[in-house]
Every structure is written in structure tokens, then in C-alpha cells.
Amino acid sequence: MRVWFRANVEKRLAPRADHGRRGHRARSDDFVVVGGHQDSWPGPQATDNAAGNACILELARVFQQHRDKLRRGLVVGFWTGHETGTMIGSVRGSSTATGTACASTRWPICRSTSRACAGTTRWSAASNVELKRFHQGVEKRILGSRPAAWRRAVKNGDASFFGLGVLMLAAQGAFTEEELKKTALANLGWWHHSVENTIDKLDFTFMADHLQGLRRLSVGARARRWSLPFEYVSVADAVHRAPRPAQGGAEGIGLAGRC
Numbered sequence: 001m002r003v004w005f006r007a008n009v010e011k012r013l014a015p016r017a018d019h020g021r022r023g024h025r026a027r028s029d030d031f032v033v034v035g036g037h038q039d040s041w042p043g044p045q046a047t048d049n050a051a052g053n054a055c056i057l058e059l060a061r062v063f064q065q066h067r068d069k070l071r072r073g074l075v076v077g078f079w080t081g082h083e084t085g086t087m088i089g090s091v092r093g094s095s096t097a098t099g100t101a102c103a104s105t106r107w108p109i110c111r112s113t114s115r116a117c118a119g120t121t122r123w124s125a126a127s128n129v130e131l132k133r134f135h136q137g138v139e140k141r142i143l144g145s146r147p148a149a150w151r152r153a154v155k156n157g158d159a160s161f162f163g164l165g166v167l168m169l170a171a172q173g174a175f176t177e178e179e180l181k182k183t184a185l186a187n188l189g190w191w192h193h194s195v196e197n198t199i200d201k202l203d204f205t206f207m208a209d210h211l212q213g214l215r216r217l218s219v220g221a222r223a224r225r226w227s228l229p230f231e232y233v234s235v236a237d238a239v240h241r242a243p244r245p246a247q248g249g250a251e252g253i254g255l256a257g258r259c
């Protein structure tokens with residue numbers, strides 16, 4: 001299916017359209033948020049973030065068909081003001097109803113910026129430690145022998161919910177070190193933010209894994225009746241292993257940020 005959109009953008013604060021909750025018939029008020037940014041640079045911007053948003057739309061379409069069976073809801077967010085660096089859409093989302101409800105129910109945020117970039121061969125996920133085992137279990141099932149890396153989530157991009165007590169995860173395809181050297185460390189592809197970010201820069205086979213992962217993570221987080229998909233042994237381990245200040249702060253516990 002081929003879809004073509006034209007967007008008209010007005011730069012102003014306006015009442016937030018809460019499309020994600022329309023038709024919501026889950027059995028509780030708890031919900032998971034899946035978000036991606038909708039604004040971008042001139043050009044097709046296939047990997048930033050047209051394909052990611054297409055994944056979210058597909059996810060919403062499928063879940064809508066099964067909404068009567070769901071114990072928890074799904075809220076999707078298409079954030080604005082991402083590429084300005086202000087992240088104003090997700091900031092607004094986190095400071096109004098969505099953020100408040102999420103903070104109280106403690107369900108995770110999944111970020112979907114599609115990075116099934118052509119040429120990426122590895123899976124790279126970032127999350128809070130409490131979510132690590134949950135999503136790595138899902139990844140093992142969908143990725144097979146594909147190498148996977150993990151790092152602790154930090155507040156960057158549209159991680160405006162970070163610090164509100166809401167756990168989050170995001171994942172993307174990653175280039176090998178050798179490939180990165182060839183492109184002067186263009187970790188999001190040499191075409192990133194240029195008019196060359198066309199549909200051929202997507203690896204559709206890998207994107208199927210992304211979509212599967214997003215679906216399974218959402219199902220996993222939404223379908224469990226009593227238990228949250230979080231575990232705290234790893235958190236306690238990290239605290240236990242944390243170096244004393246003299247041994248070198250954030251590096252020792254994986255808190256050193258990465259853009």
C-alpha cells in the first residue's frame with residue numbers, strides 16, 4: 001500500500017488532539033504510550049520519522065481490532081517540535097493528562113523513531129534497567145542470531161517523560177564500528193536530515209522485526225493482568241556494584257550519556 005501525505009504546520013500552542021484514546025475499550029484506565037515525532041526536515045525523511053510513524057499507525061490499526069480483549073489501553077503520540085530541539089510536543093504530552101496518568105500508573109513509554117536504516121545490522125536498545133529483562137526476552141525471540149546491544153536510557157530526544165517515574169524504552173538498528181568509521185560516525189546514516197533520506201534508505205526486512213518487536217512489547221506490557229513487566233534485581237545489582245565517588249562516578253554504573 002502506498003500512502004502520500006501533505007502536512008500543513010502552524011507554529012502555535014493549540015489544544016492537544018487526543019486521538020490515541022478514541023475507541024479505547026480496555027478494561028482499566030492504565031495504558032502504554034507509543035510515541036514518535038511527526039515533524040522533520042525538508043525532504044521525504046523516510047527514516048526520520050516517516051517509517052516510525054507508519055509502524056505506529058499499523059500498530060494502532062491492529063490493536064483497535066482487538067480492543068475488547070485488552071486489559072490496558074494504548075495511547076499513541078505523534079510529537080511536534082522535535083527537530084527544533086525543543087521537543088515541545090512530548091514535553092506538552094508529558095505535562096498534561098497523558099503524563100500525569102502515566103506517572104501514576106507507571107506503564108512504559110515506547111519510542112518509535114524508525115531506524116531500520118539500510119545497512120544497519122545490529123539491534124541497539126536503550127531502556128531503564130527495570131525493563132531490560134522484559135524487552136530482551138522479546139528481542140531474543142524476534143532477532144535470532146542478530147547481535148543486540150543495550151544501554152541505559154538517558155534523557156534525550158523525545159524522552160520528556162524521563163524522570164516522571166515512567167519507564168521507557170527505545171530501539172533502533174545500528175551500524176557496525178567498521179561501517180561507522182567509513183561514514184565519519186554517521187550513526188543515523190549519511191543521508192540523515194538531508195533530502196537524500198528517501199525510501200530506499202529503509203531496510204524493510206529489518207523493519208518487520210522492528211514492528212514485531214514494537215507489537216510484542218506493547219502486548220507484553222498491556223496484557224499482563226497483575227504483574228508489571230519490571231524487575232528490580234538488576235537495579236539492586238547496579239546499586240550494589242556502584243563505585244564510590246573516588247572510583248569515577250557515572251561511567252561505573254552505566255549512567256554516562258550518549259547522544
Ligand SMILES: [Zn+2]
Pocket residue numbers: 040048083193
Ligand atoms: Zn531528525
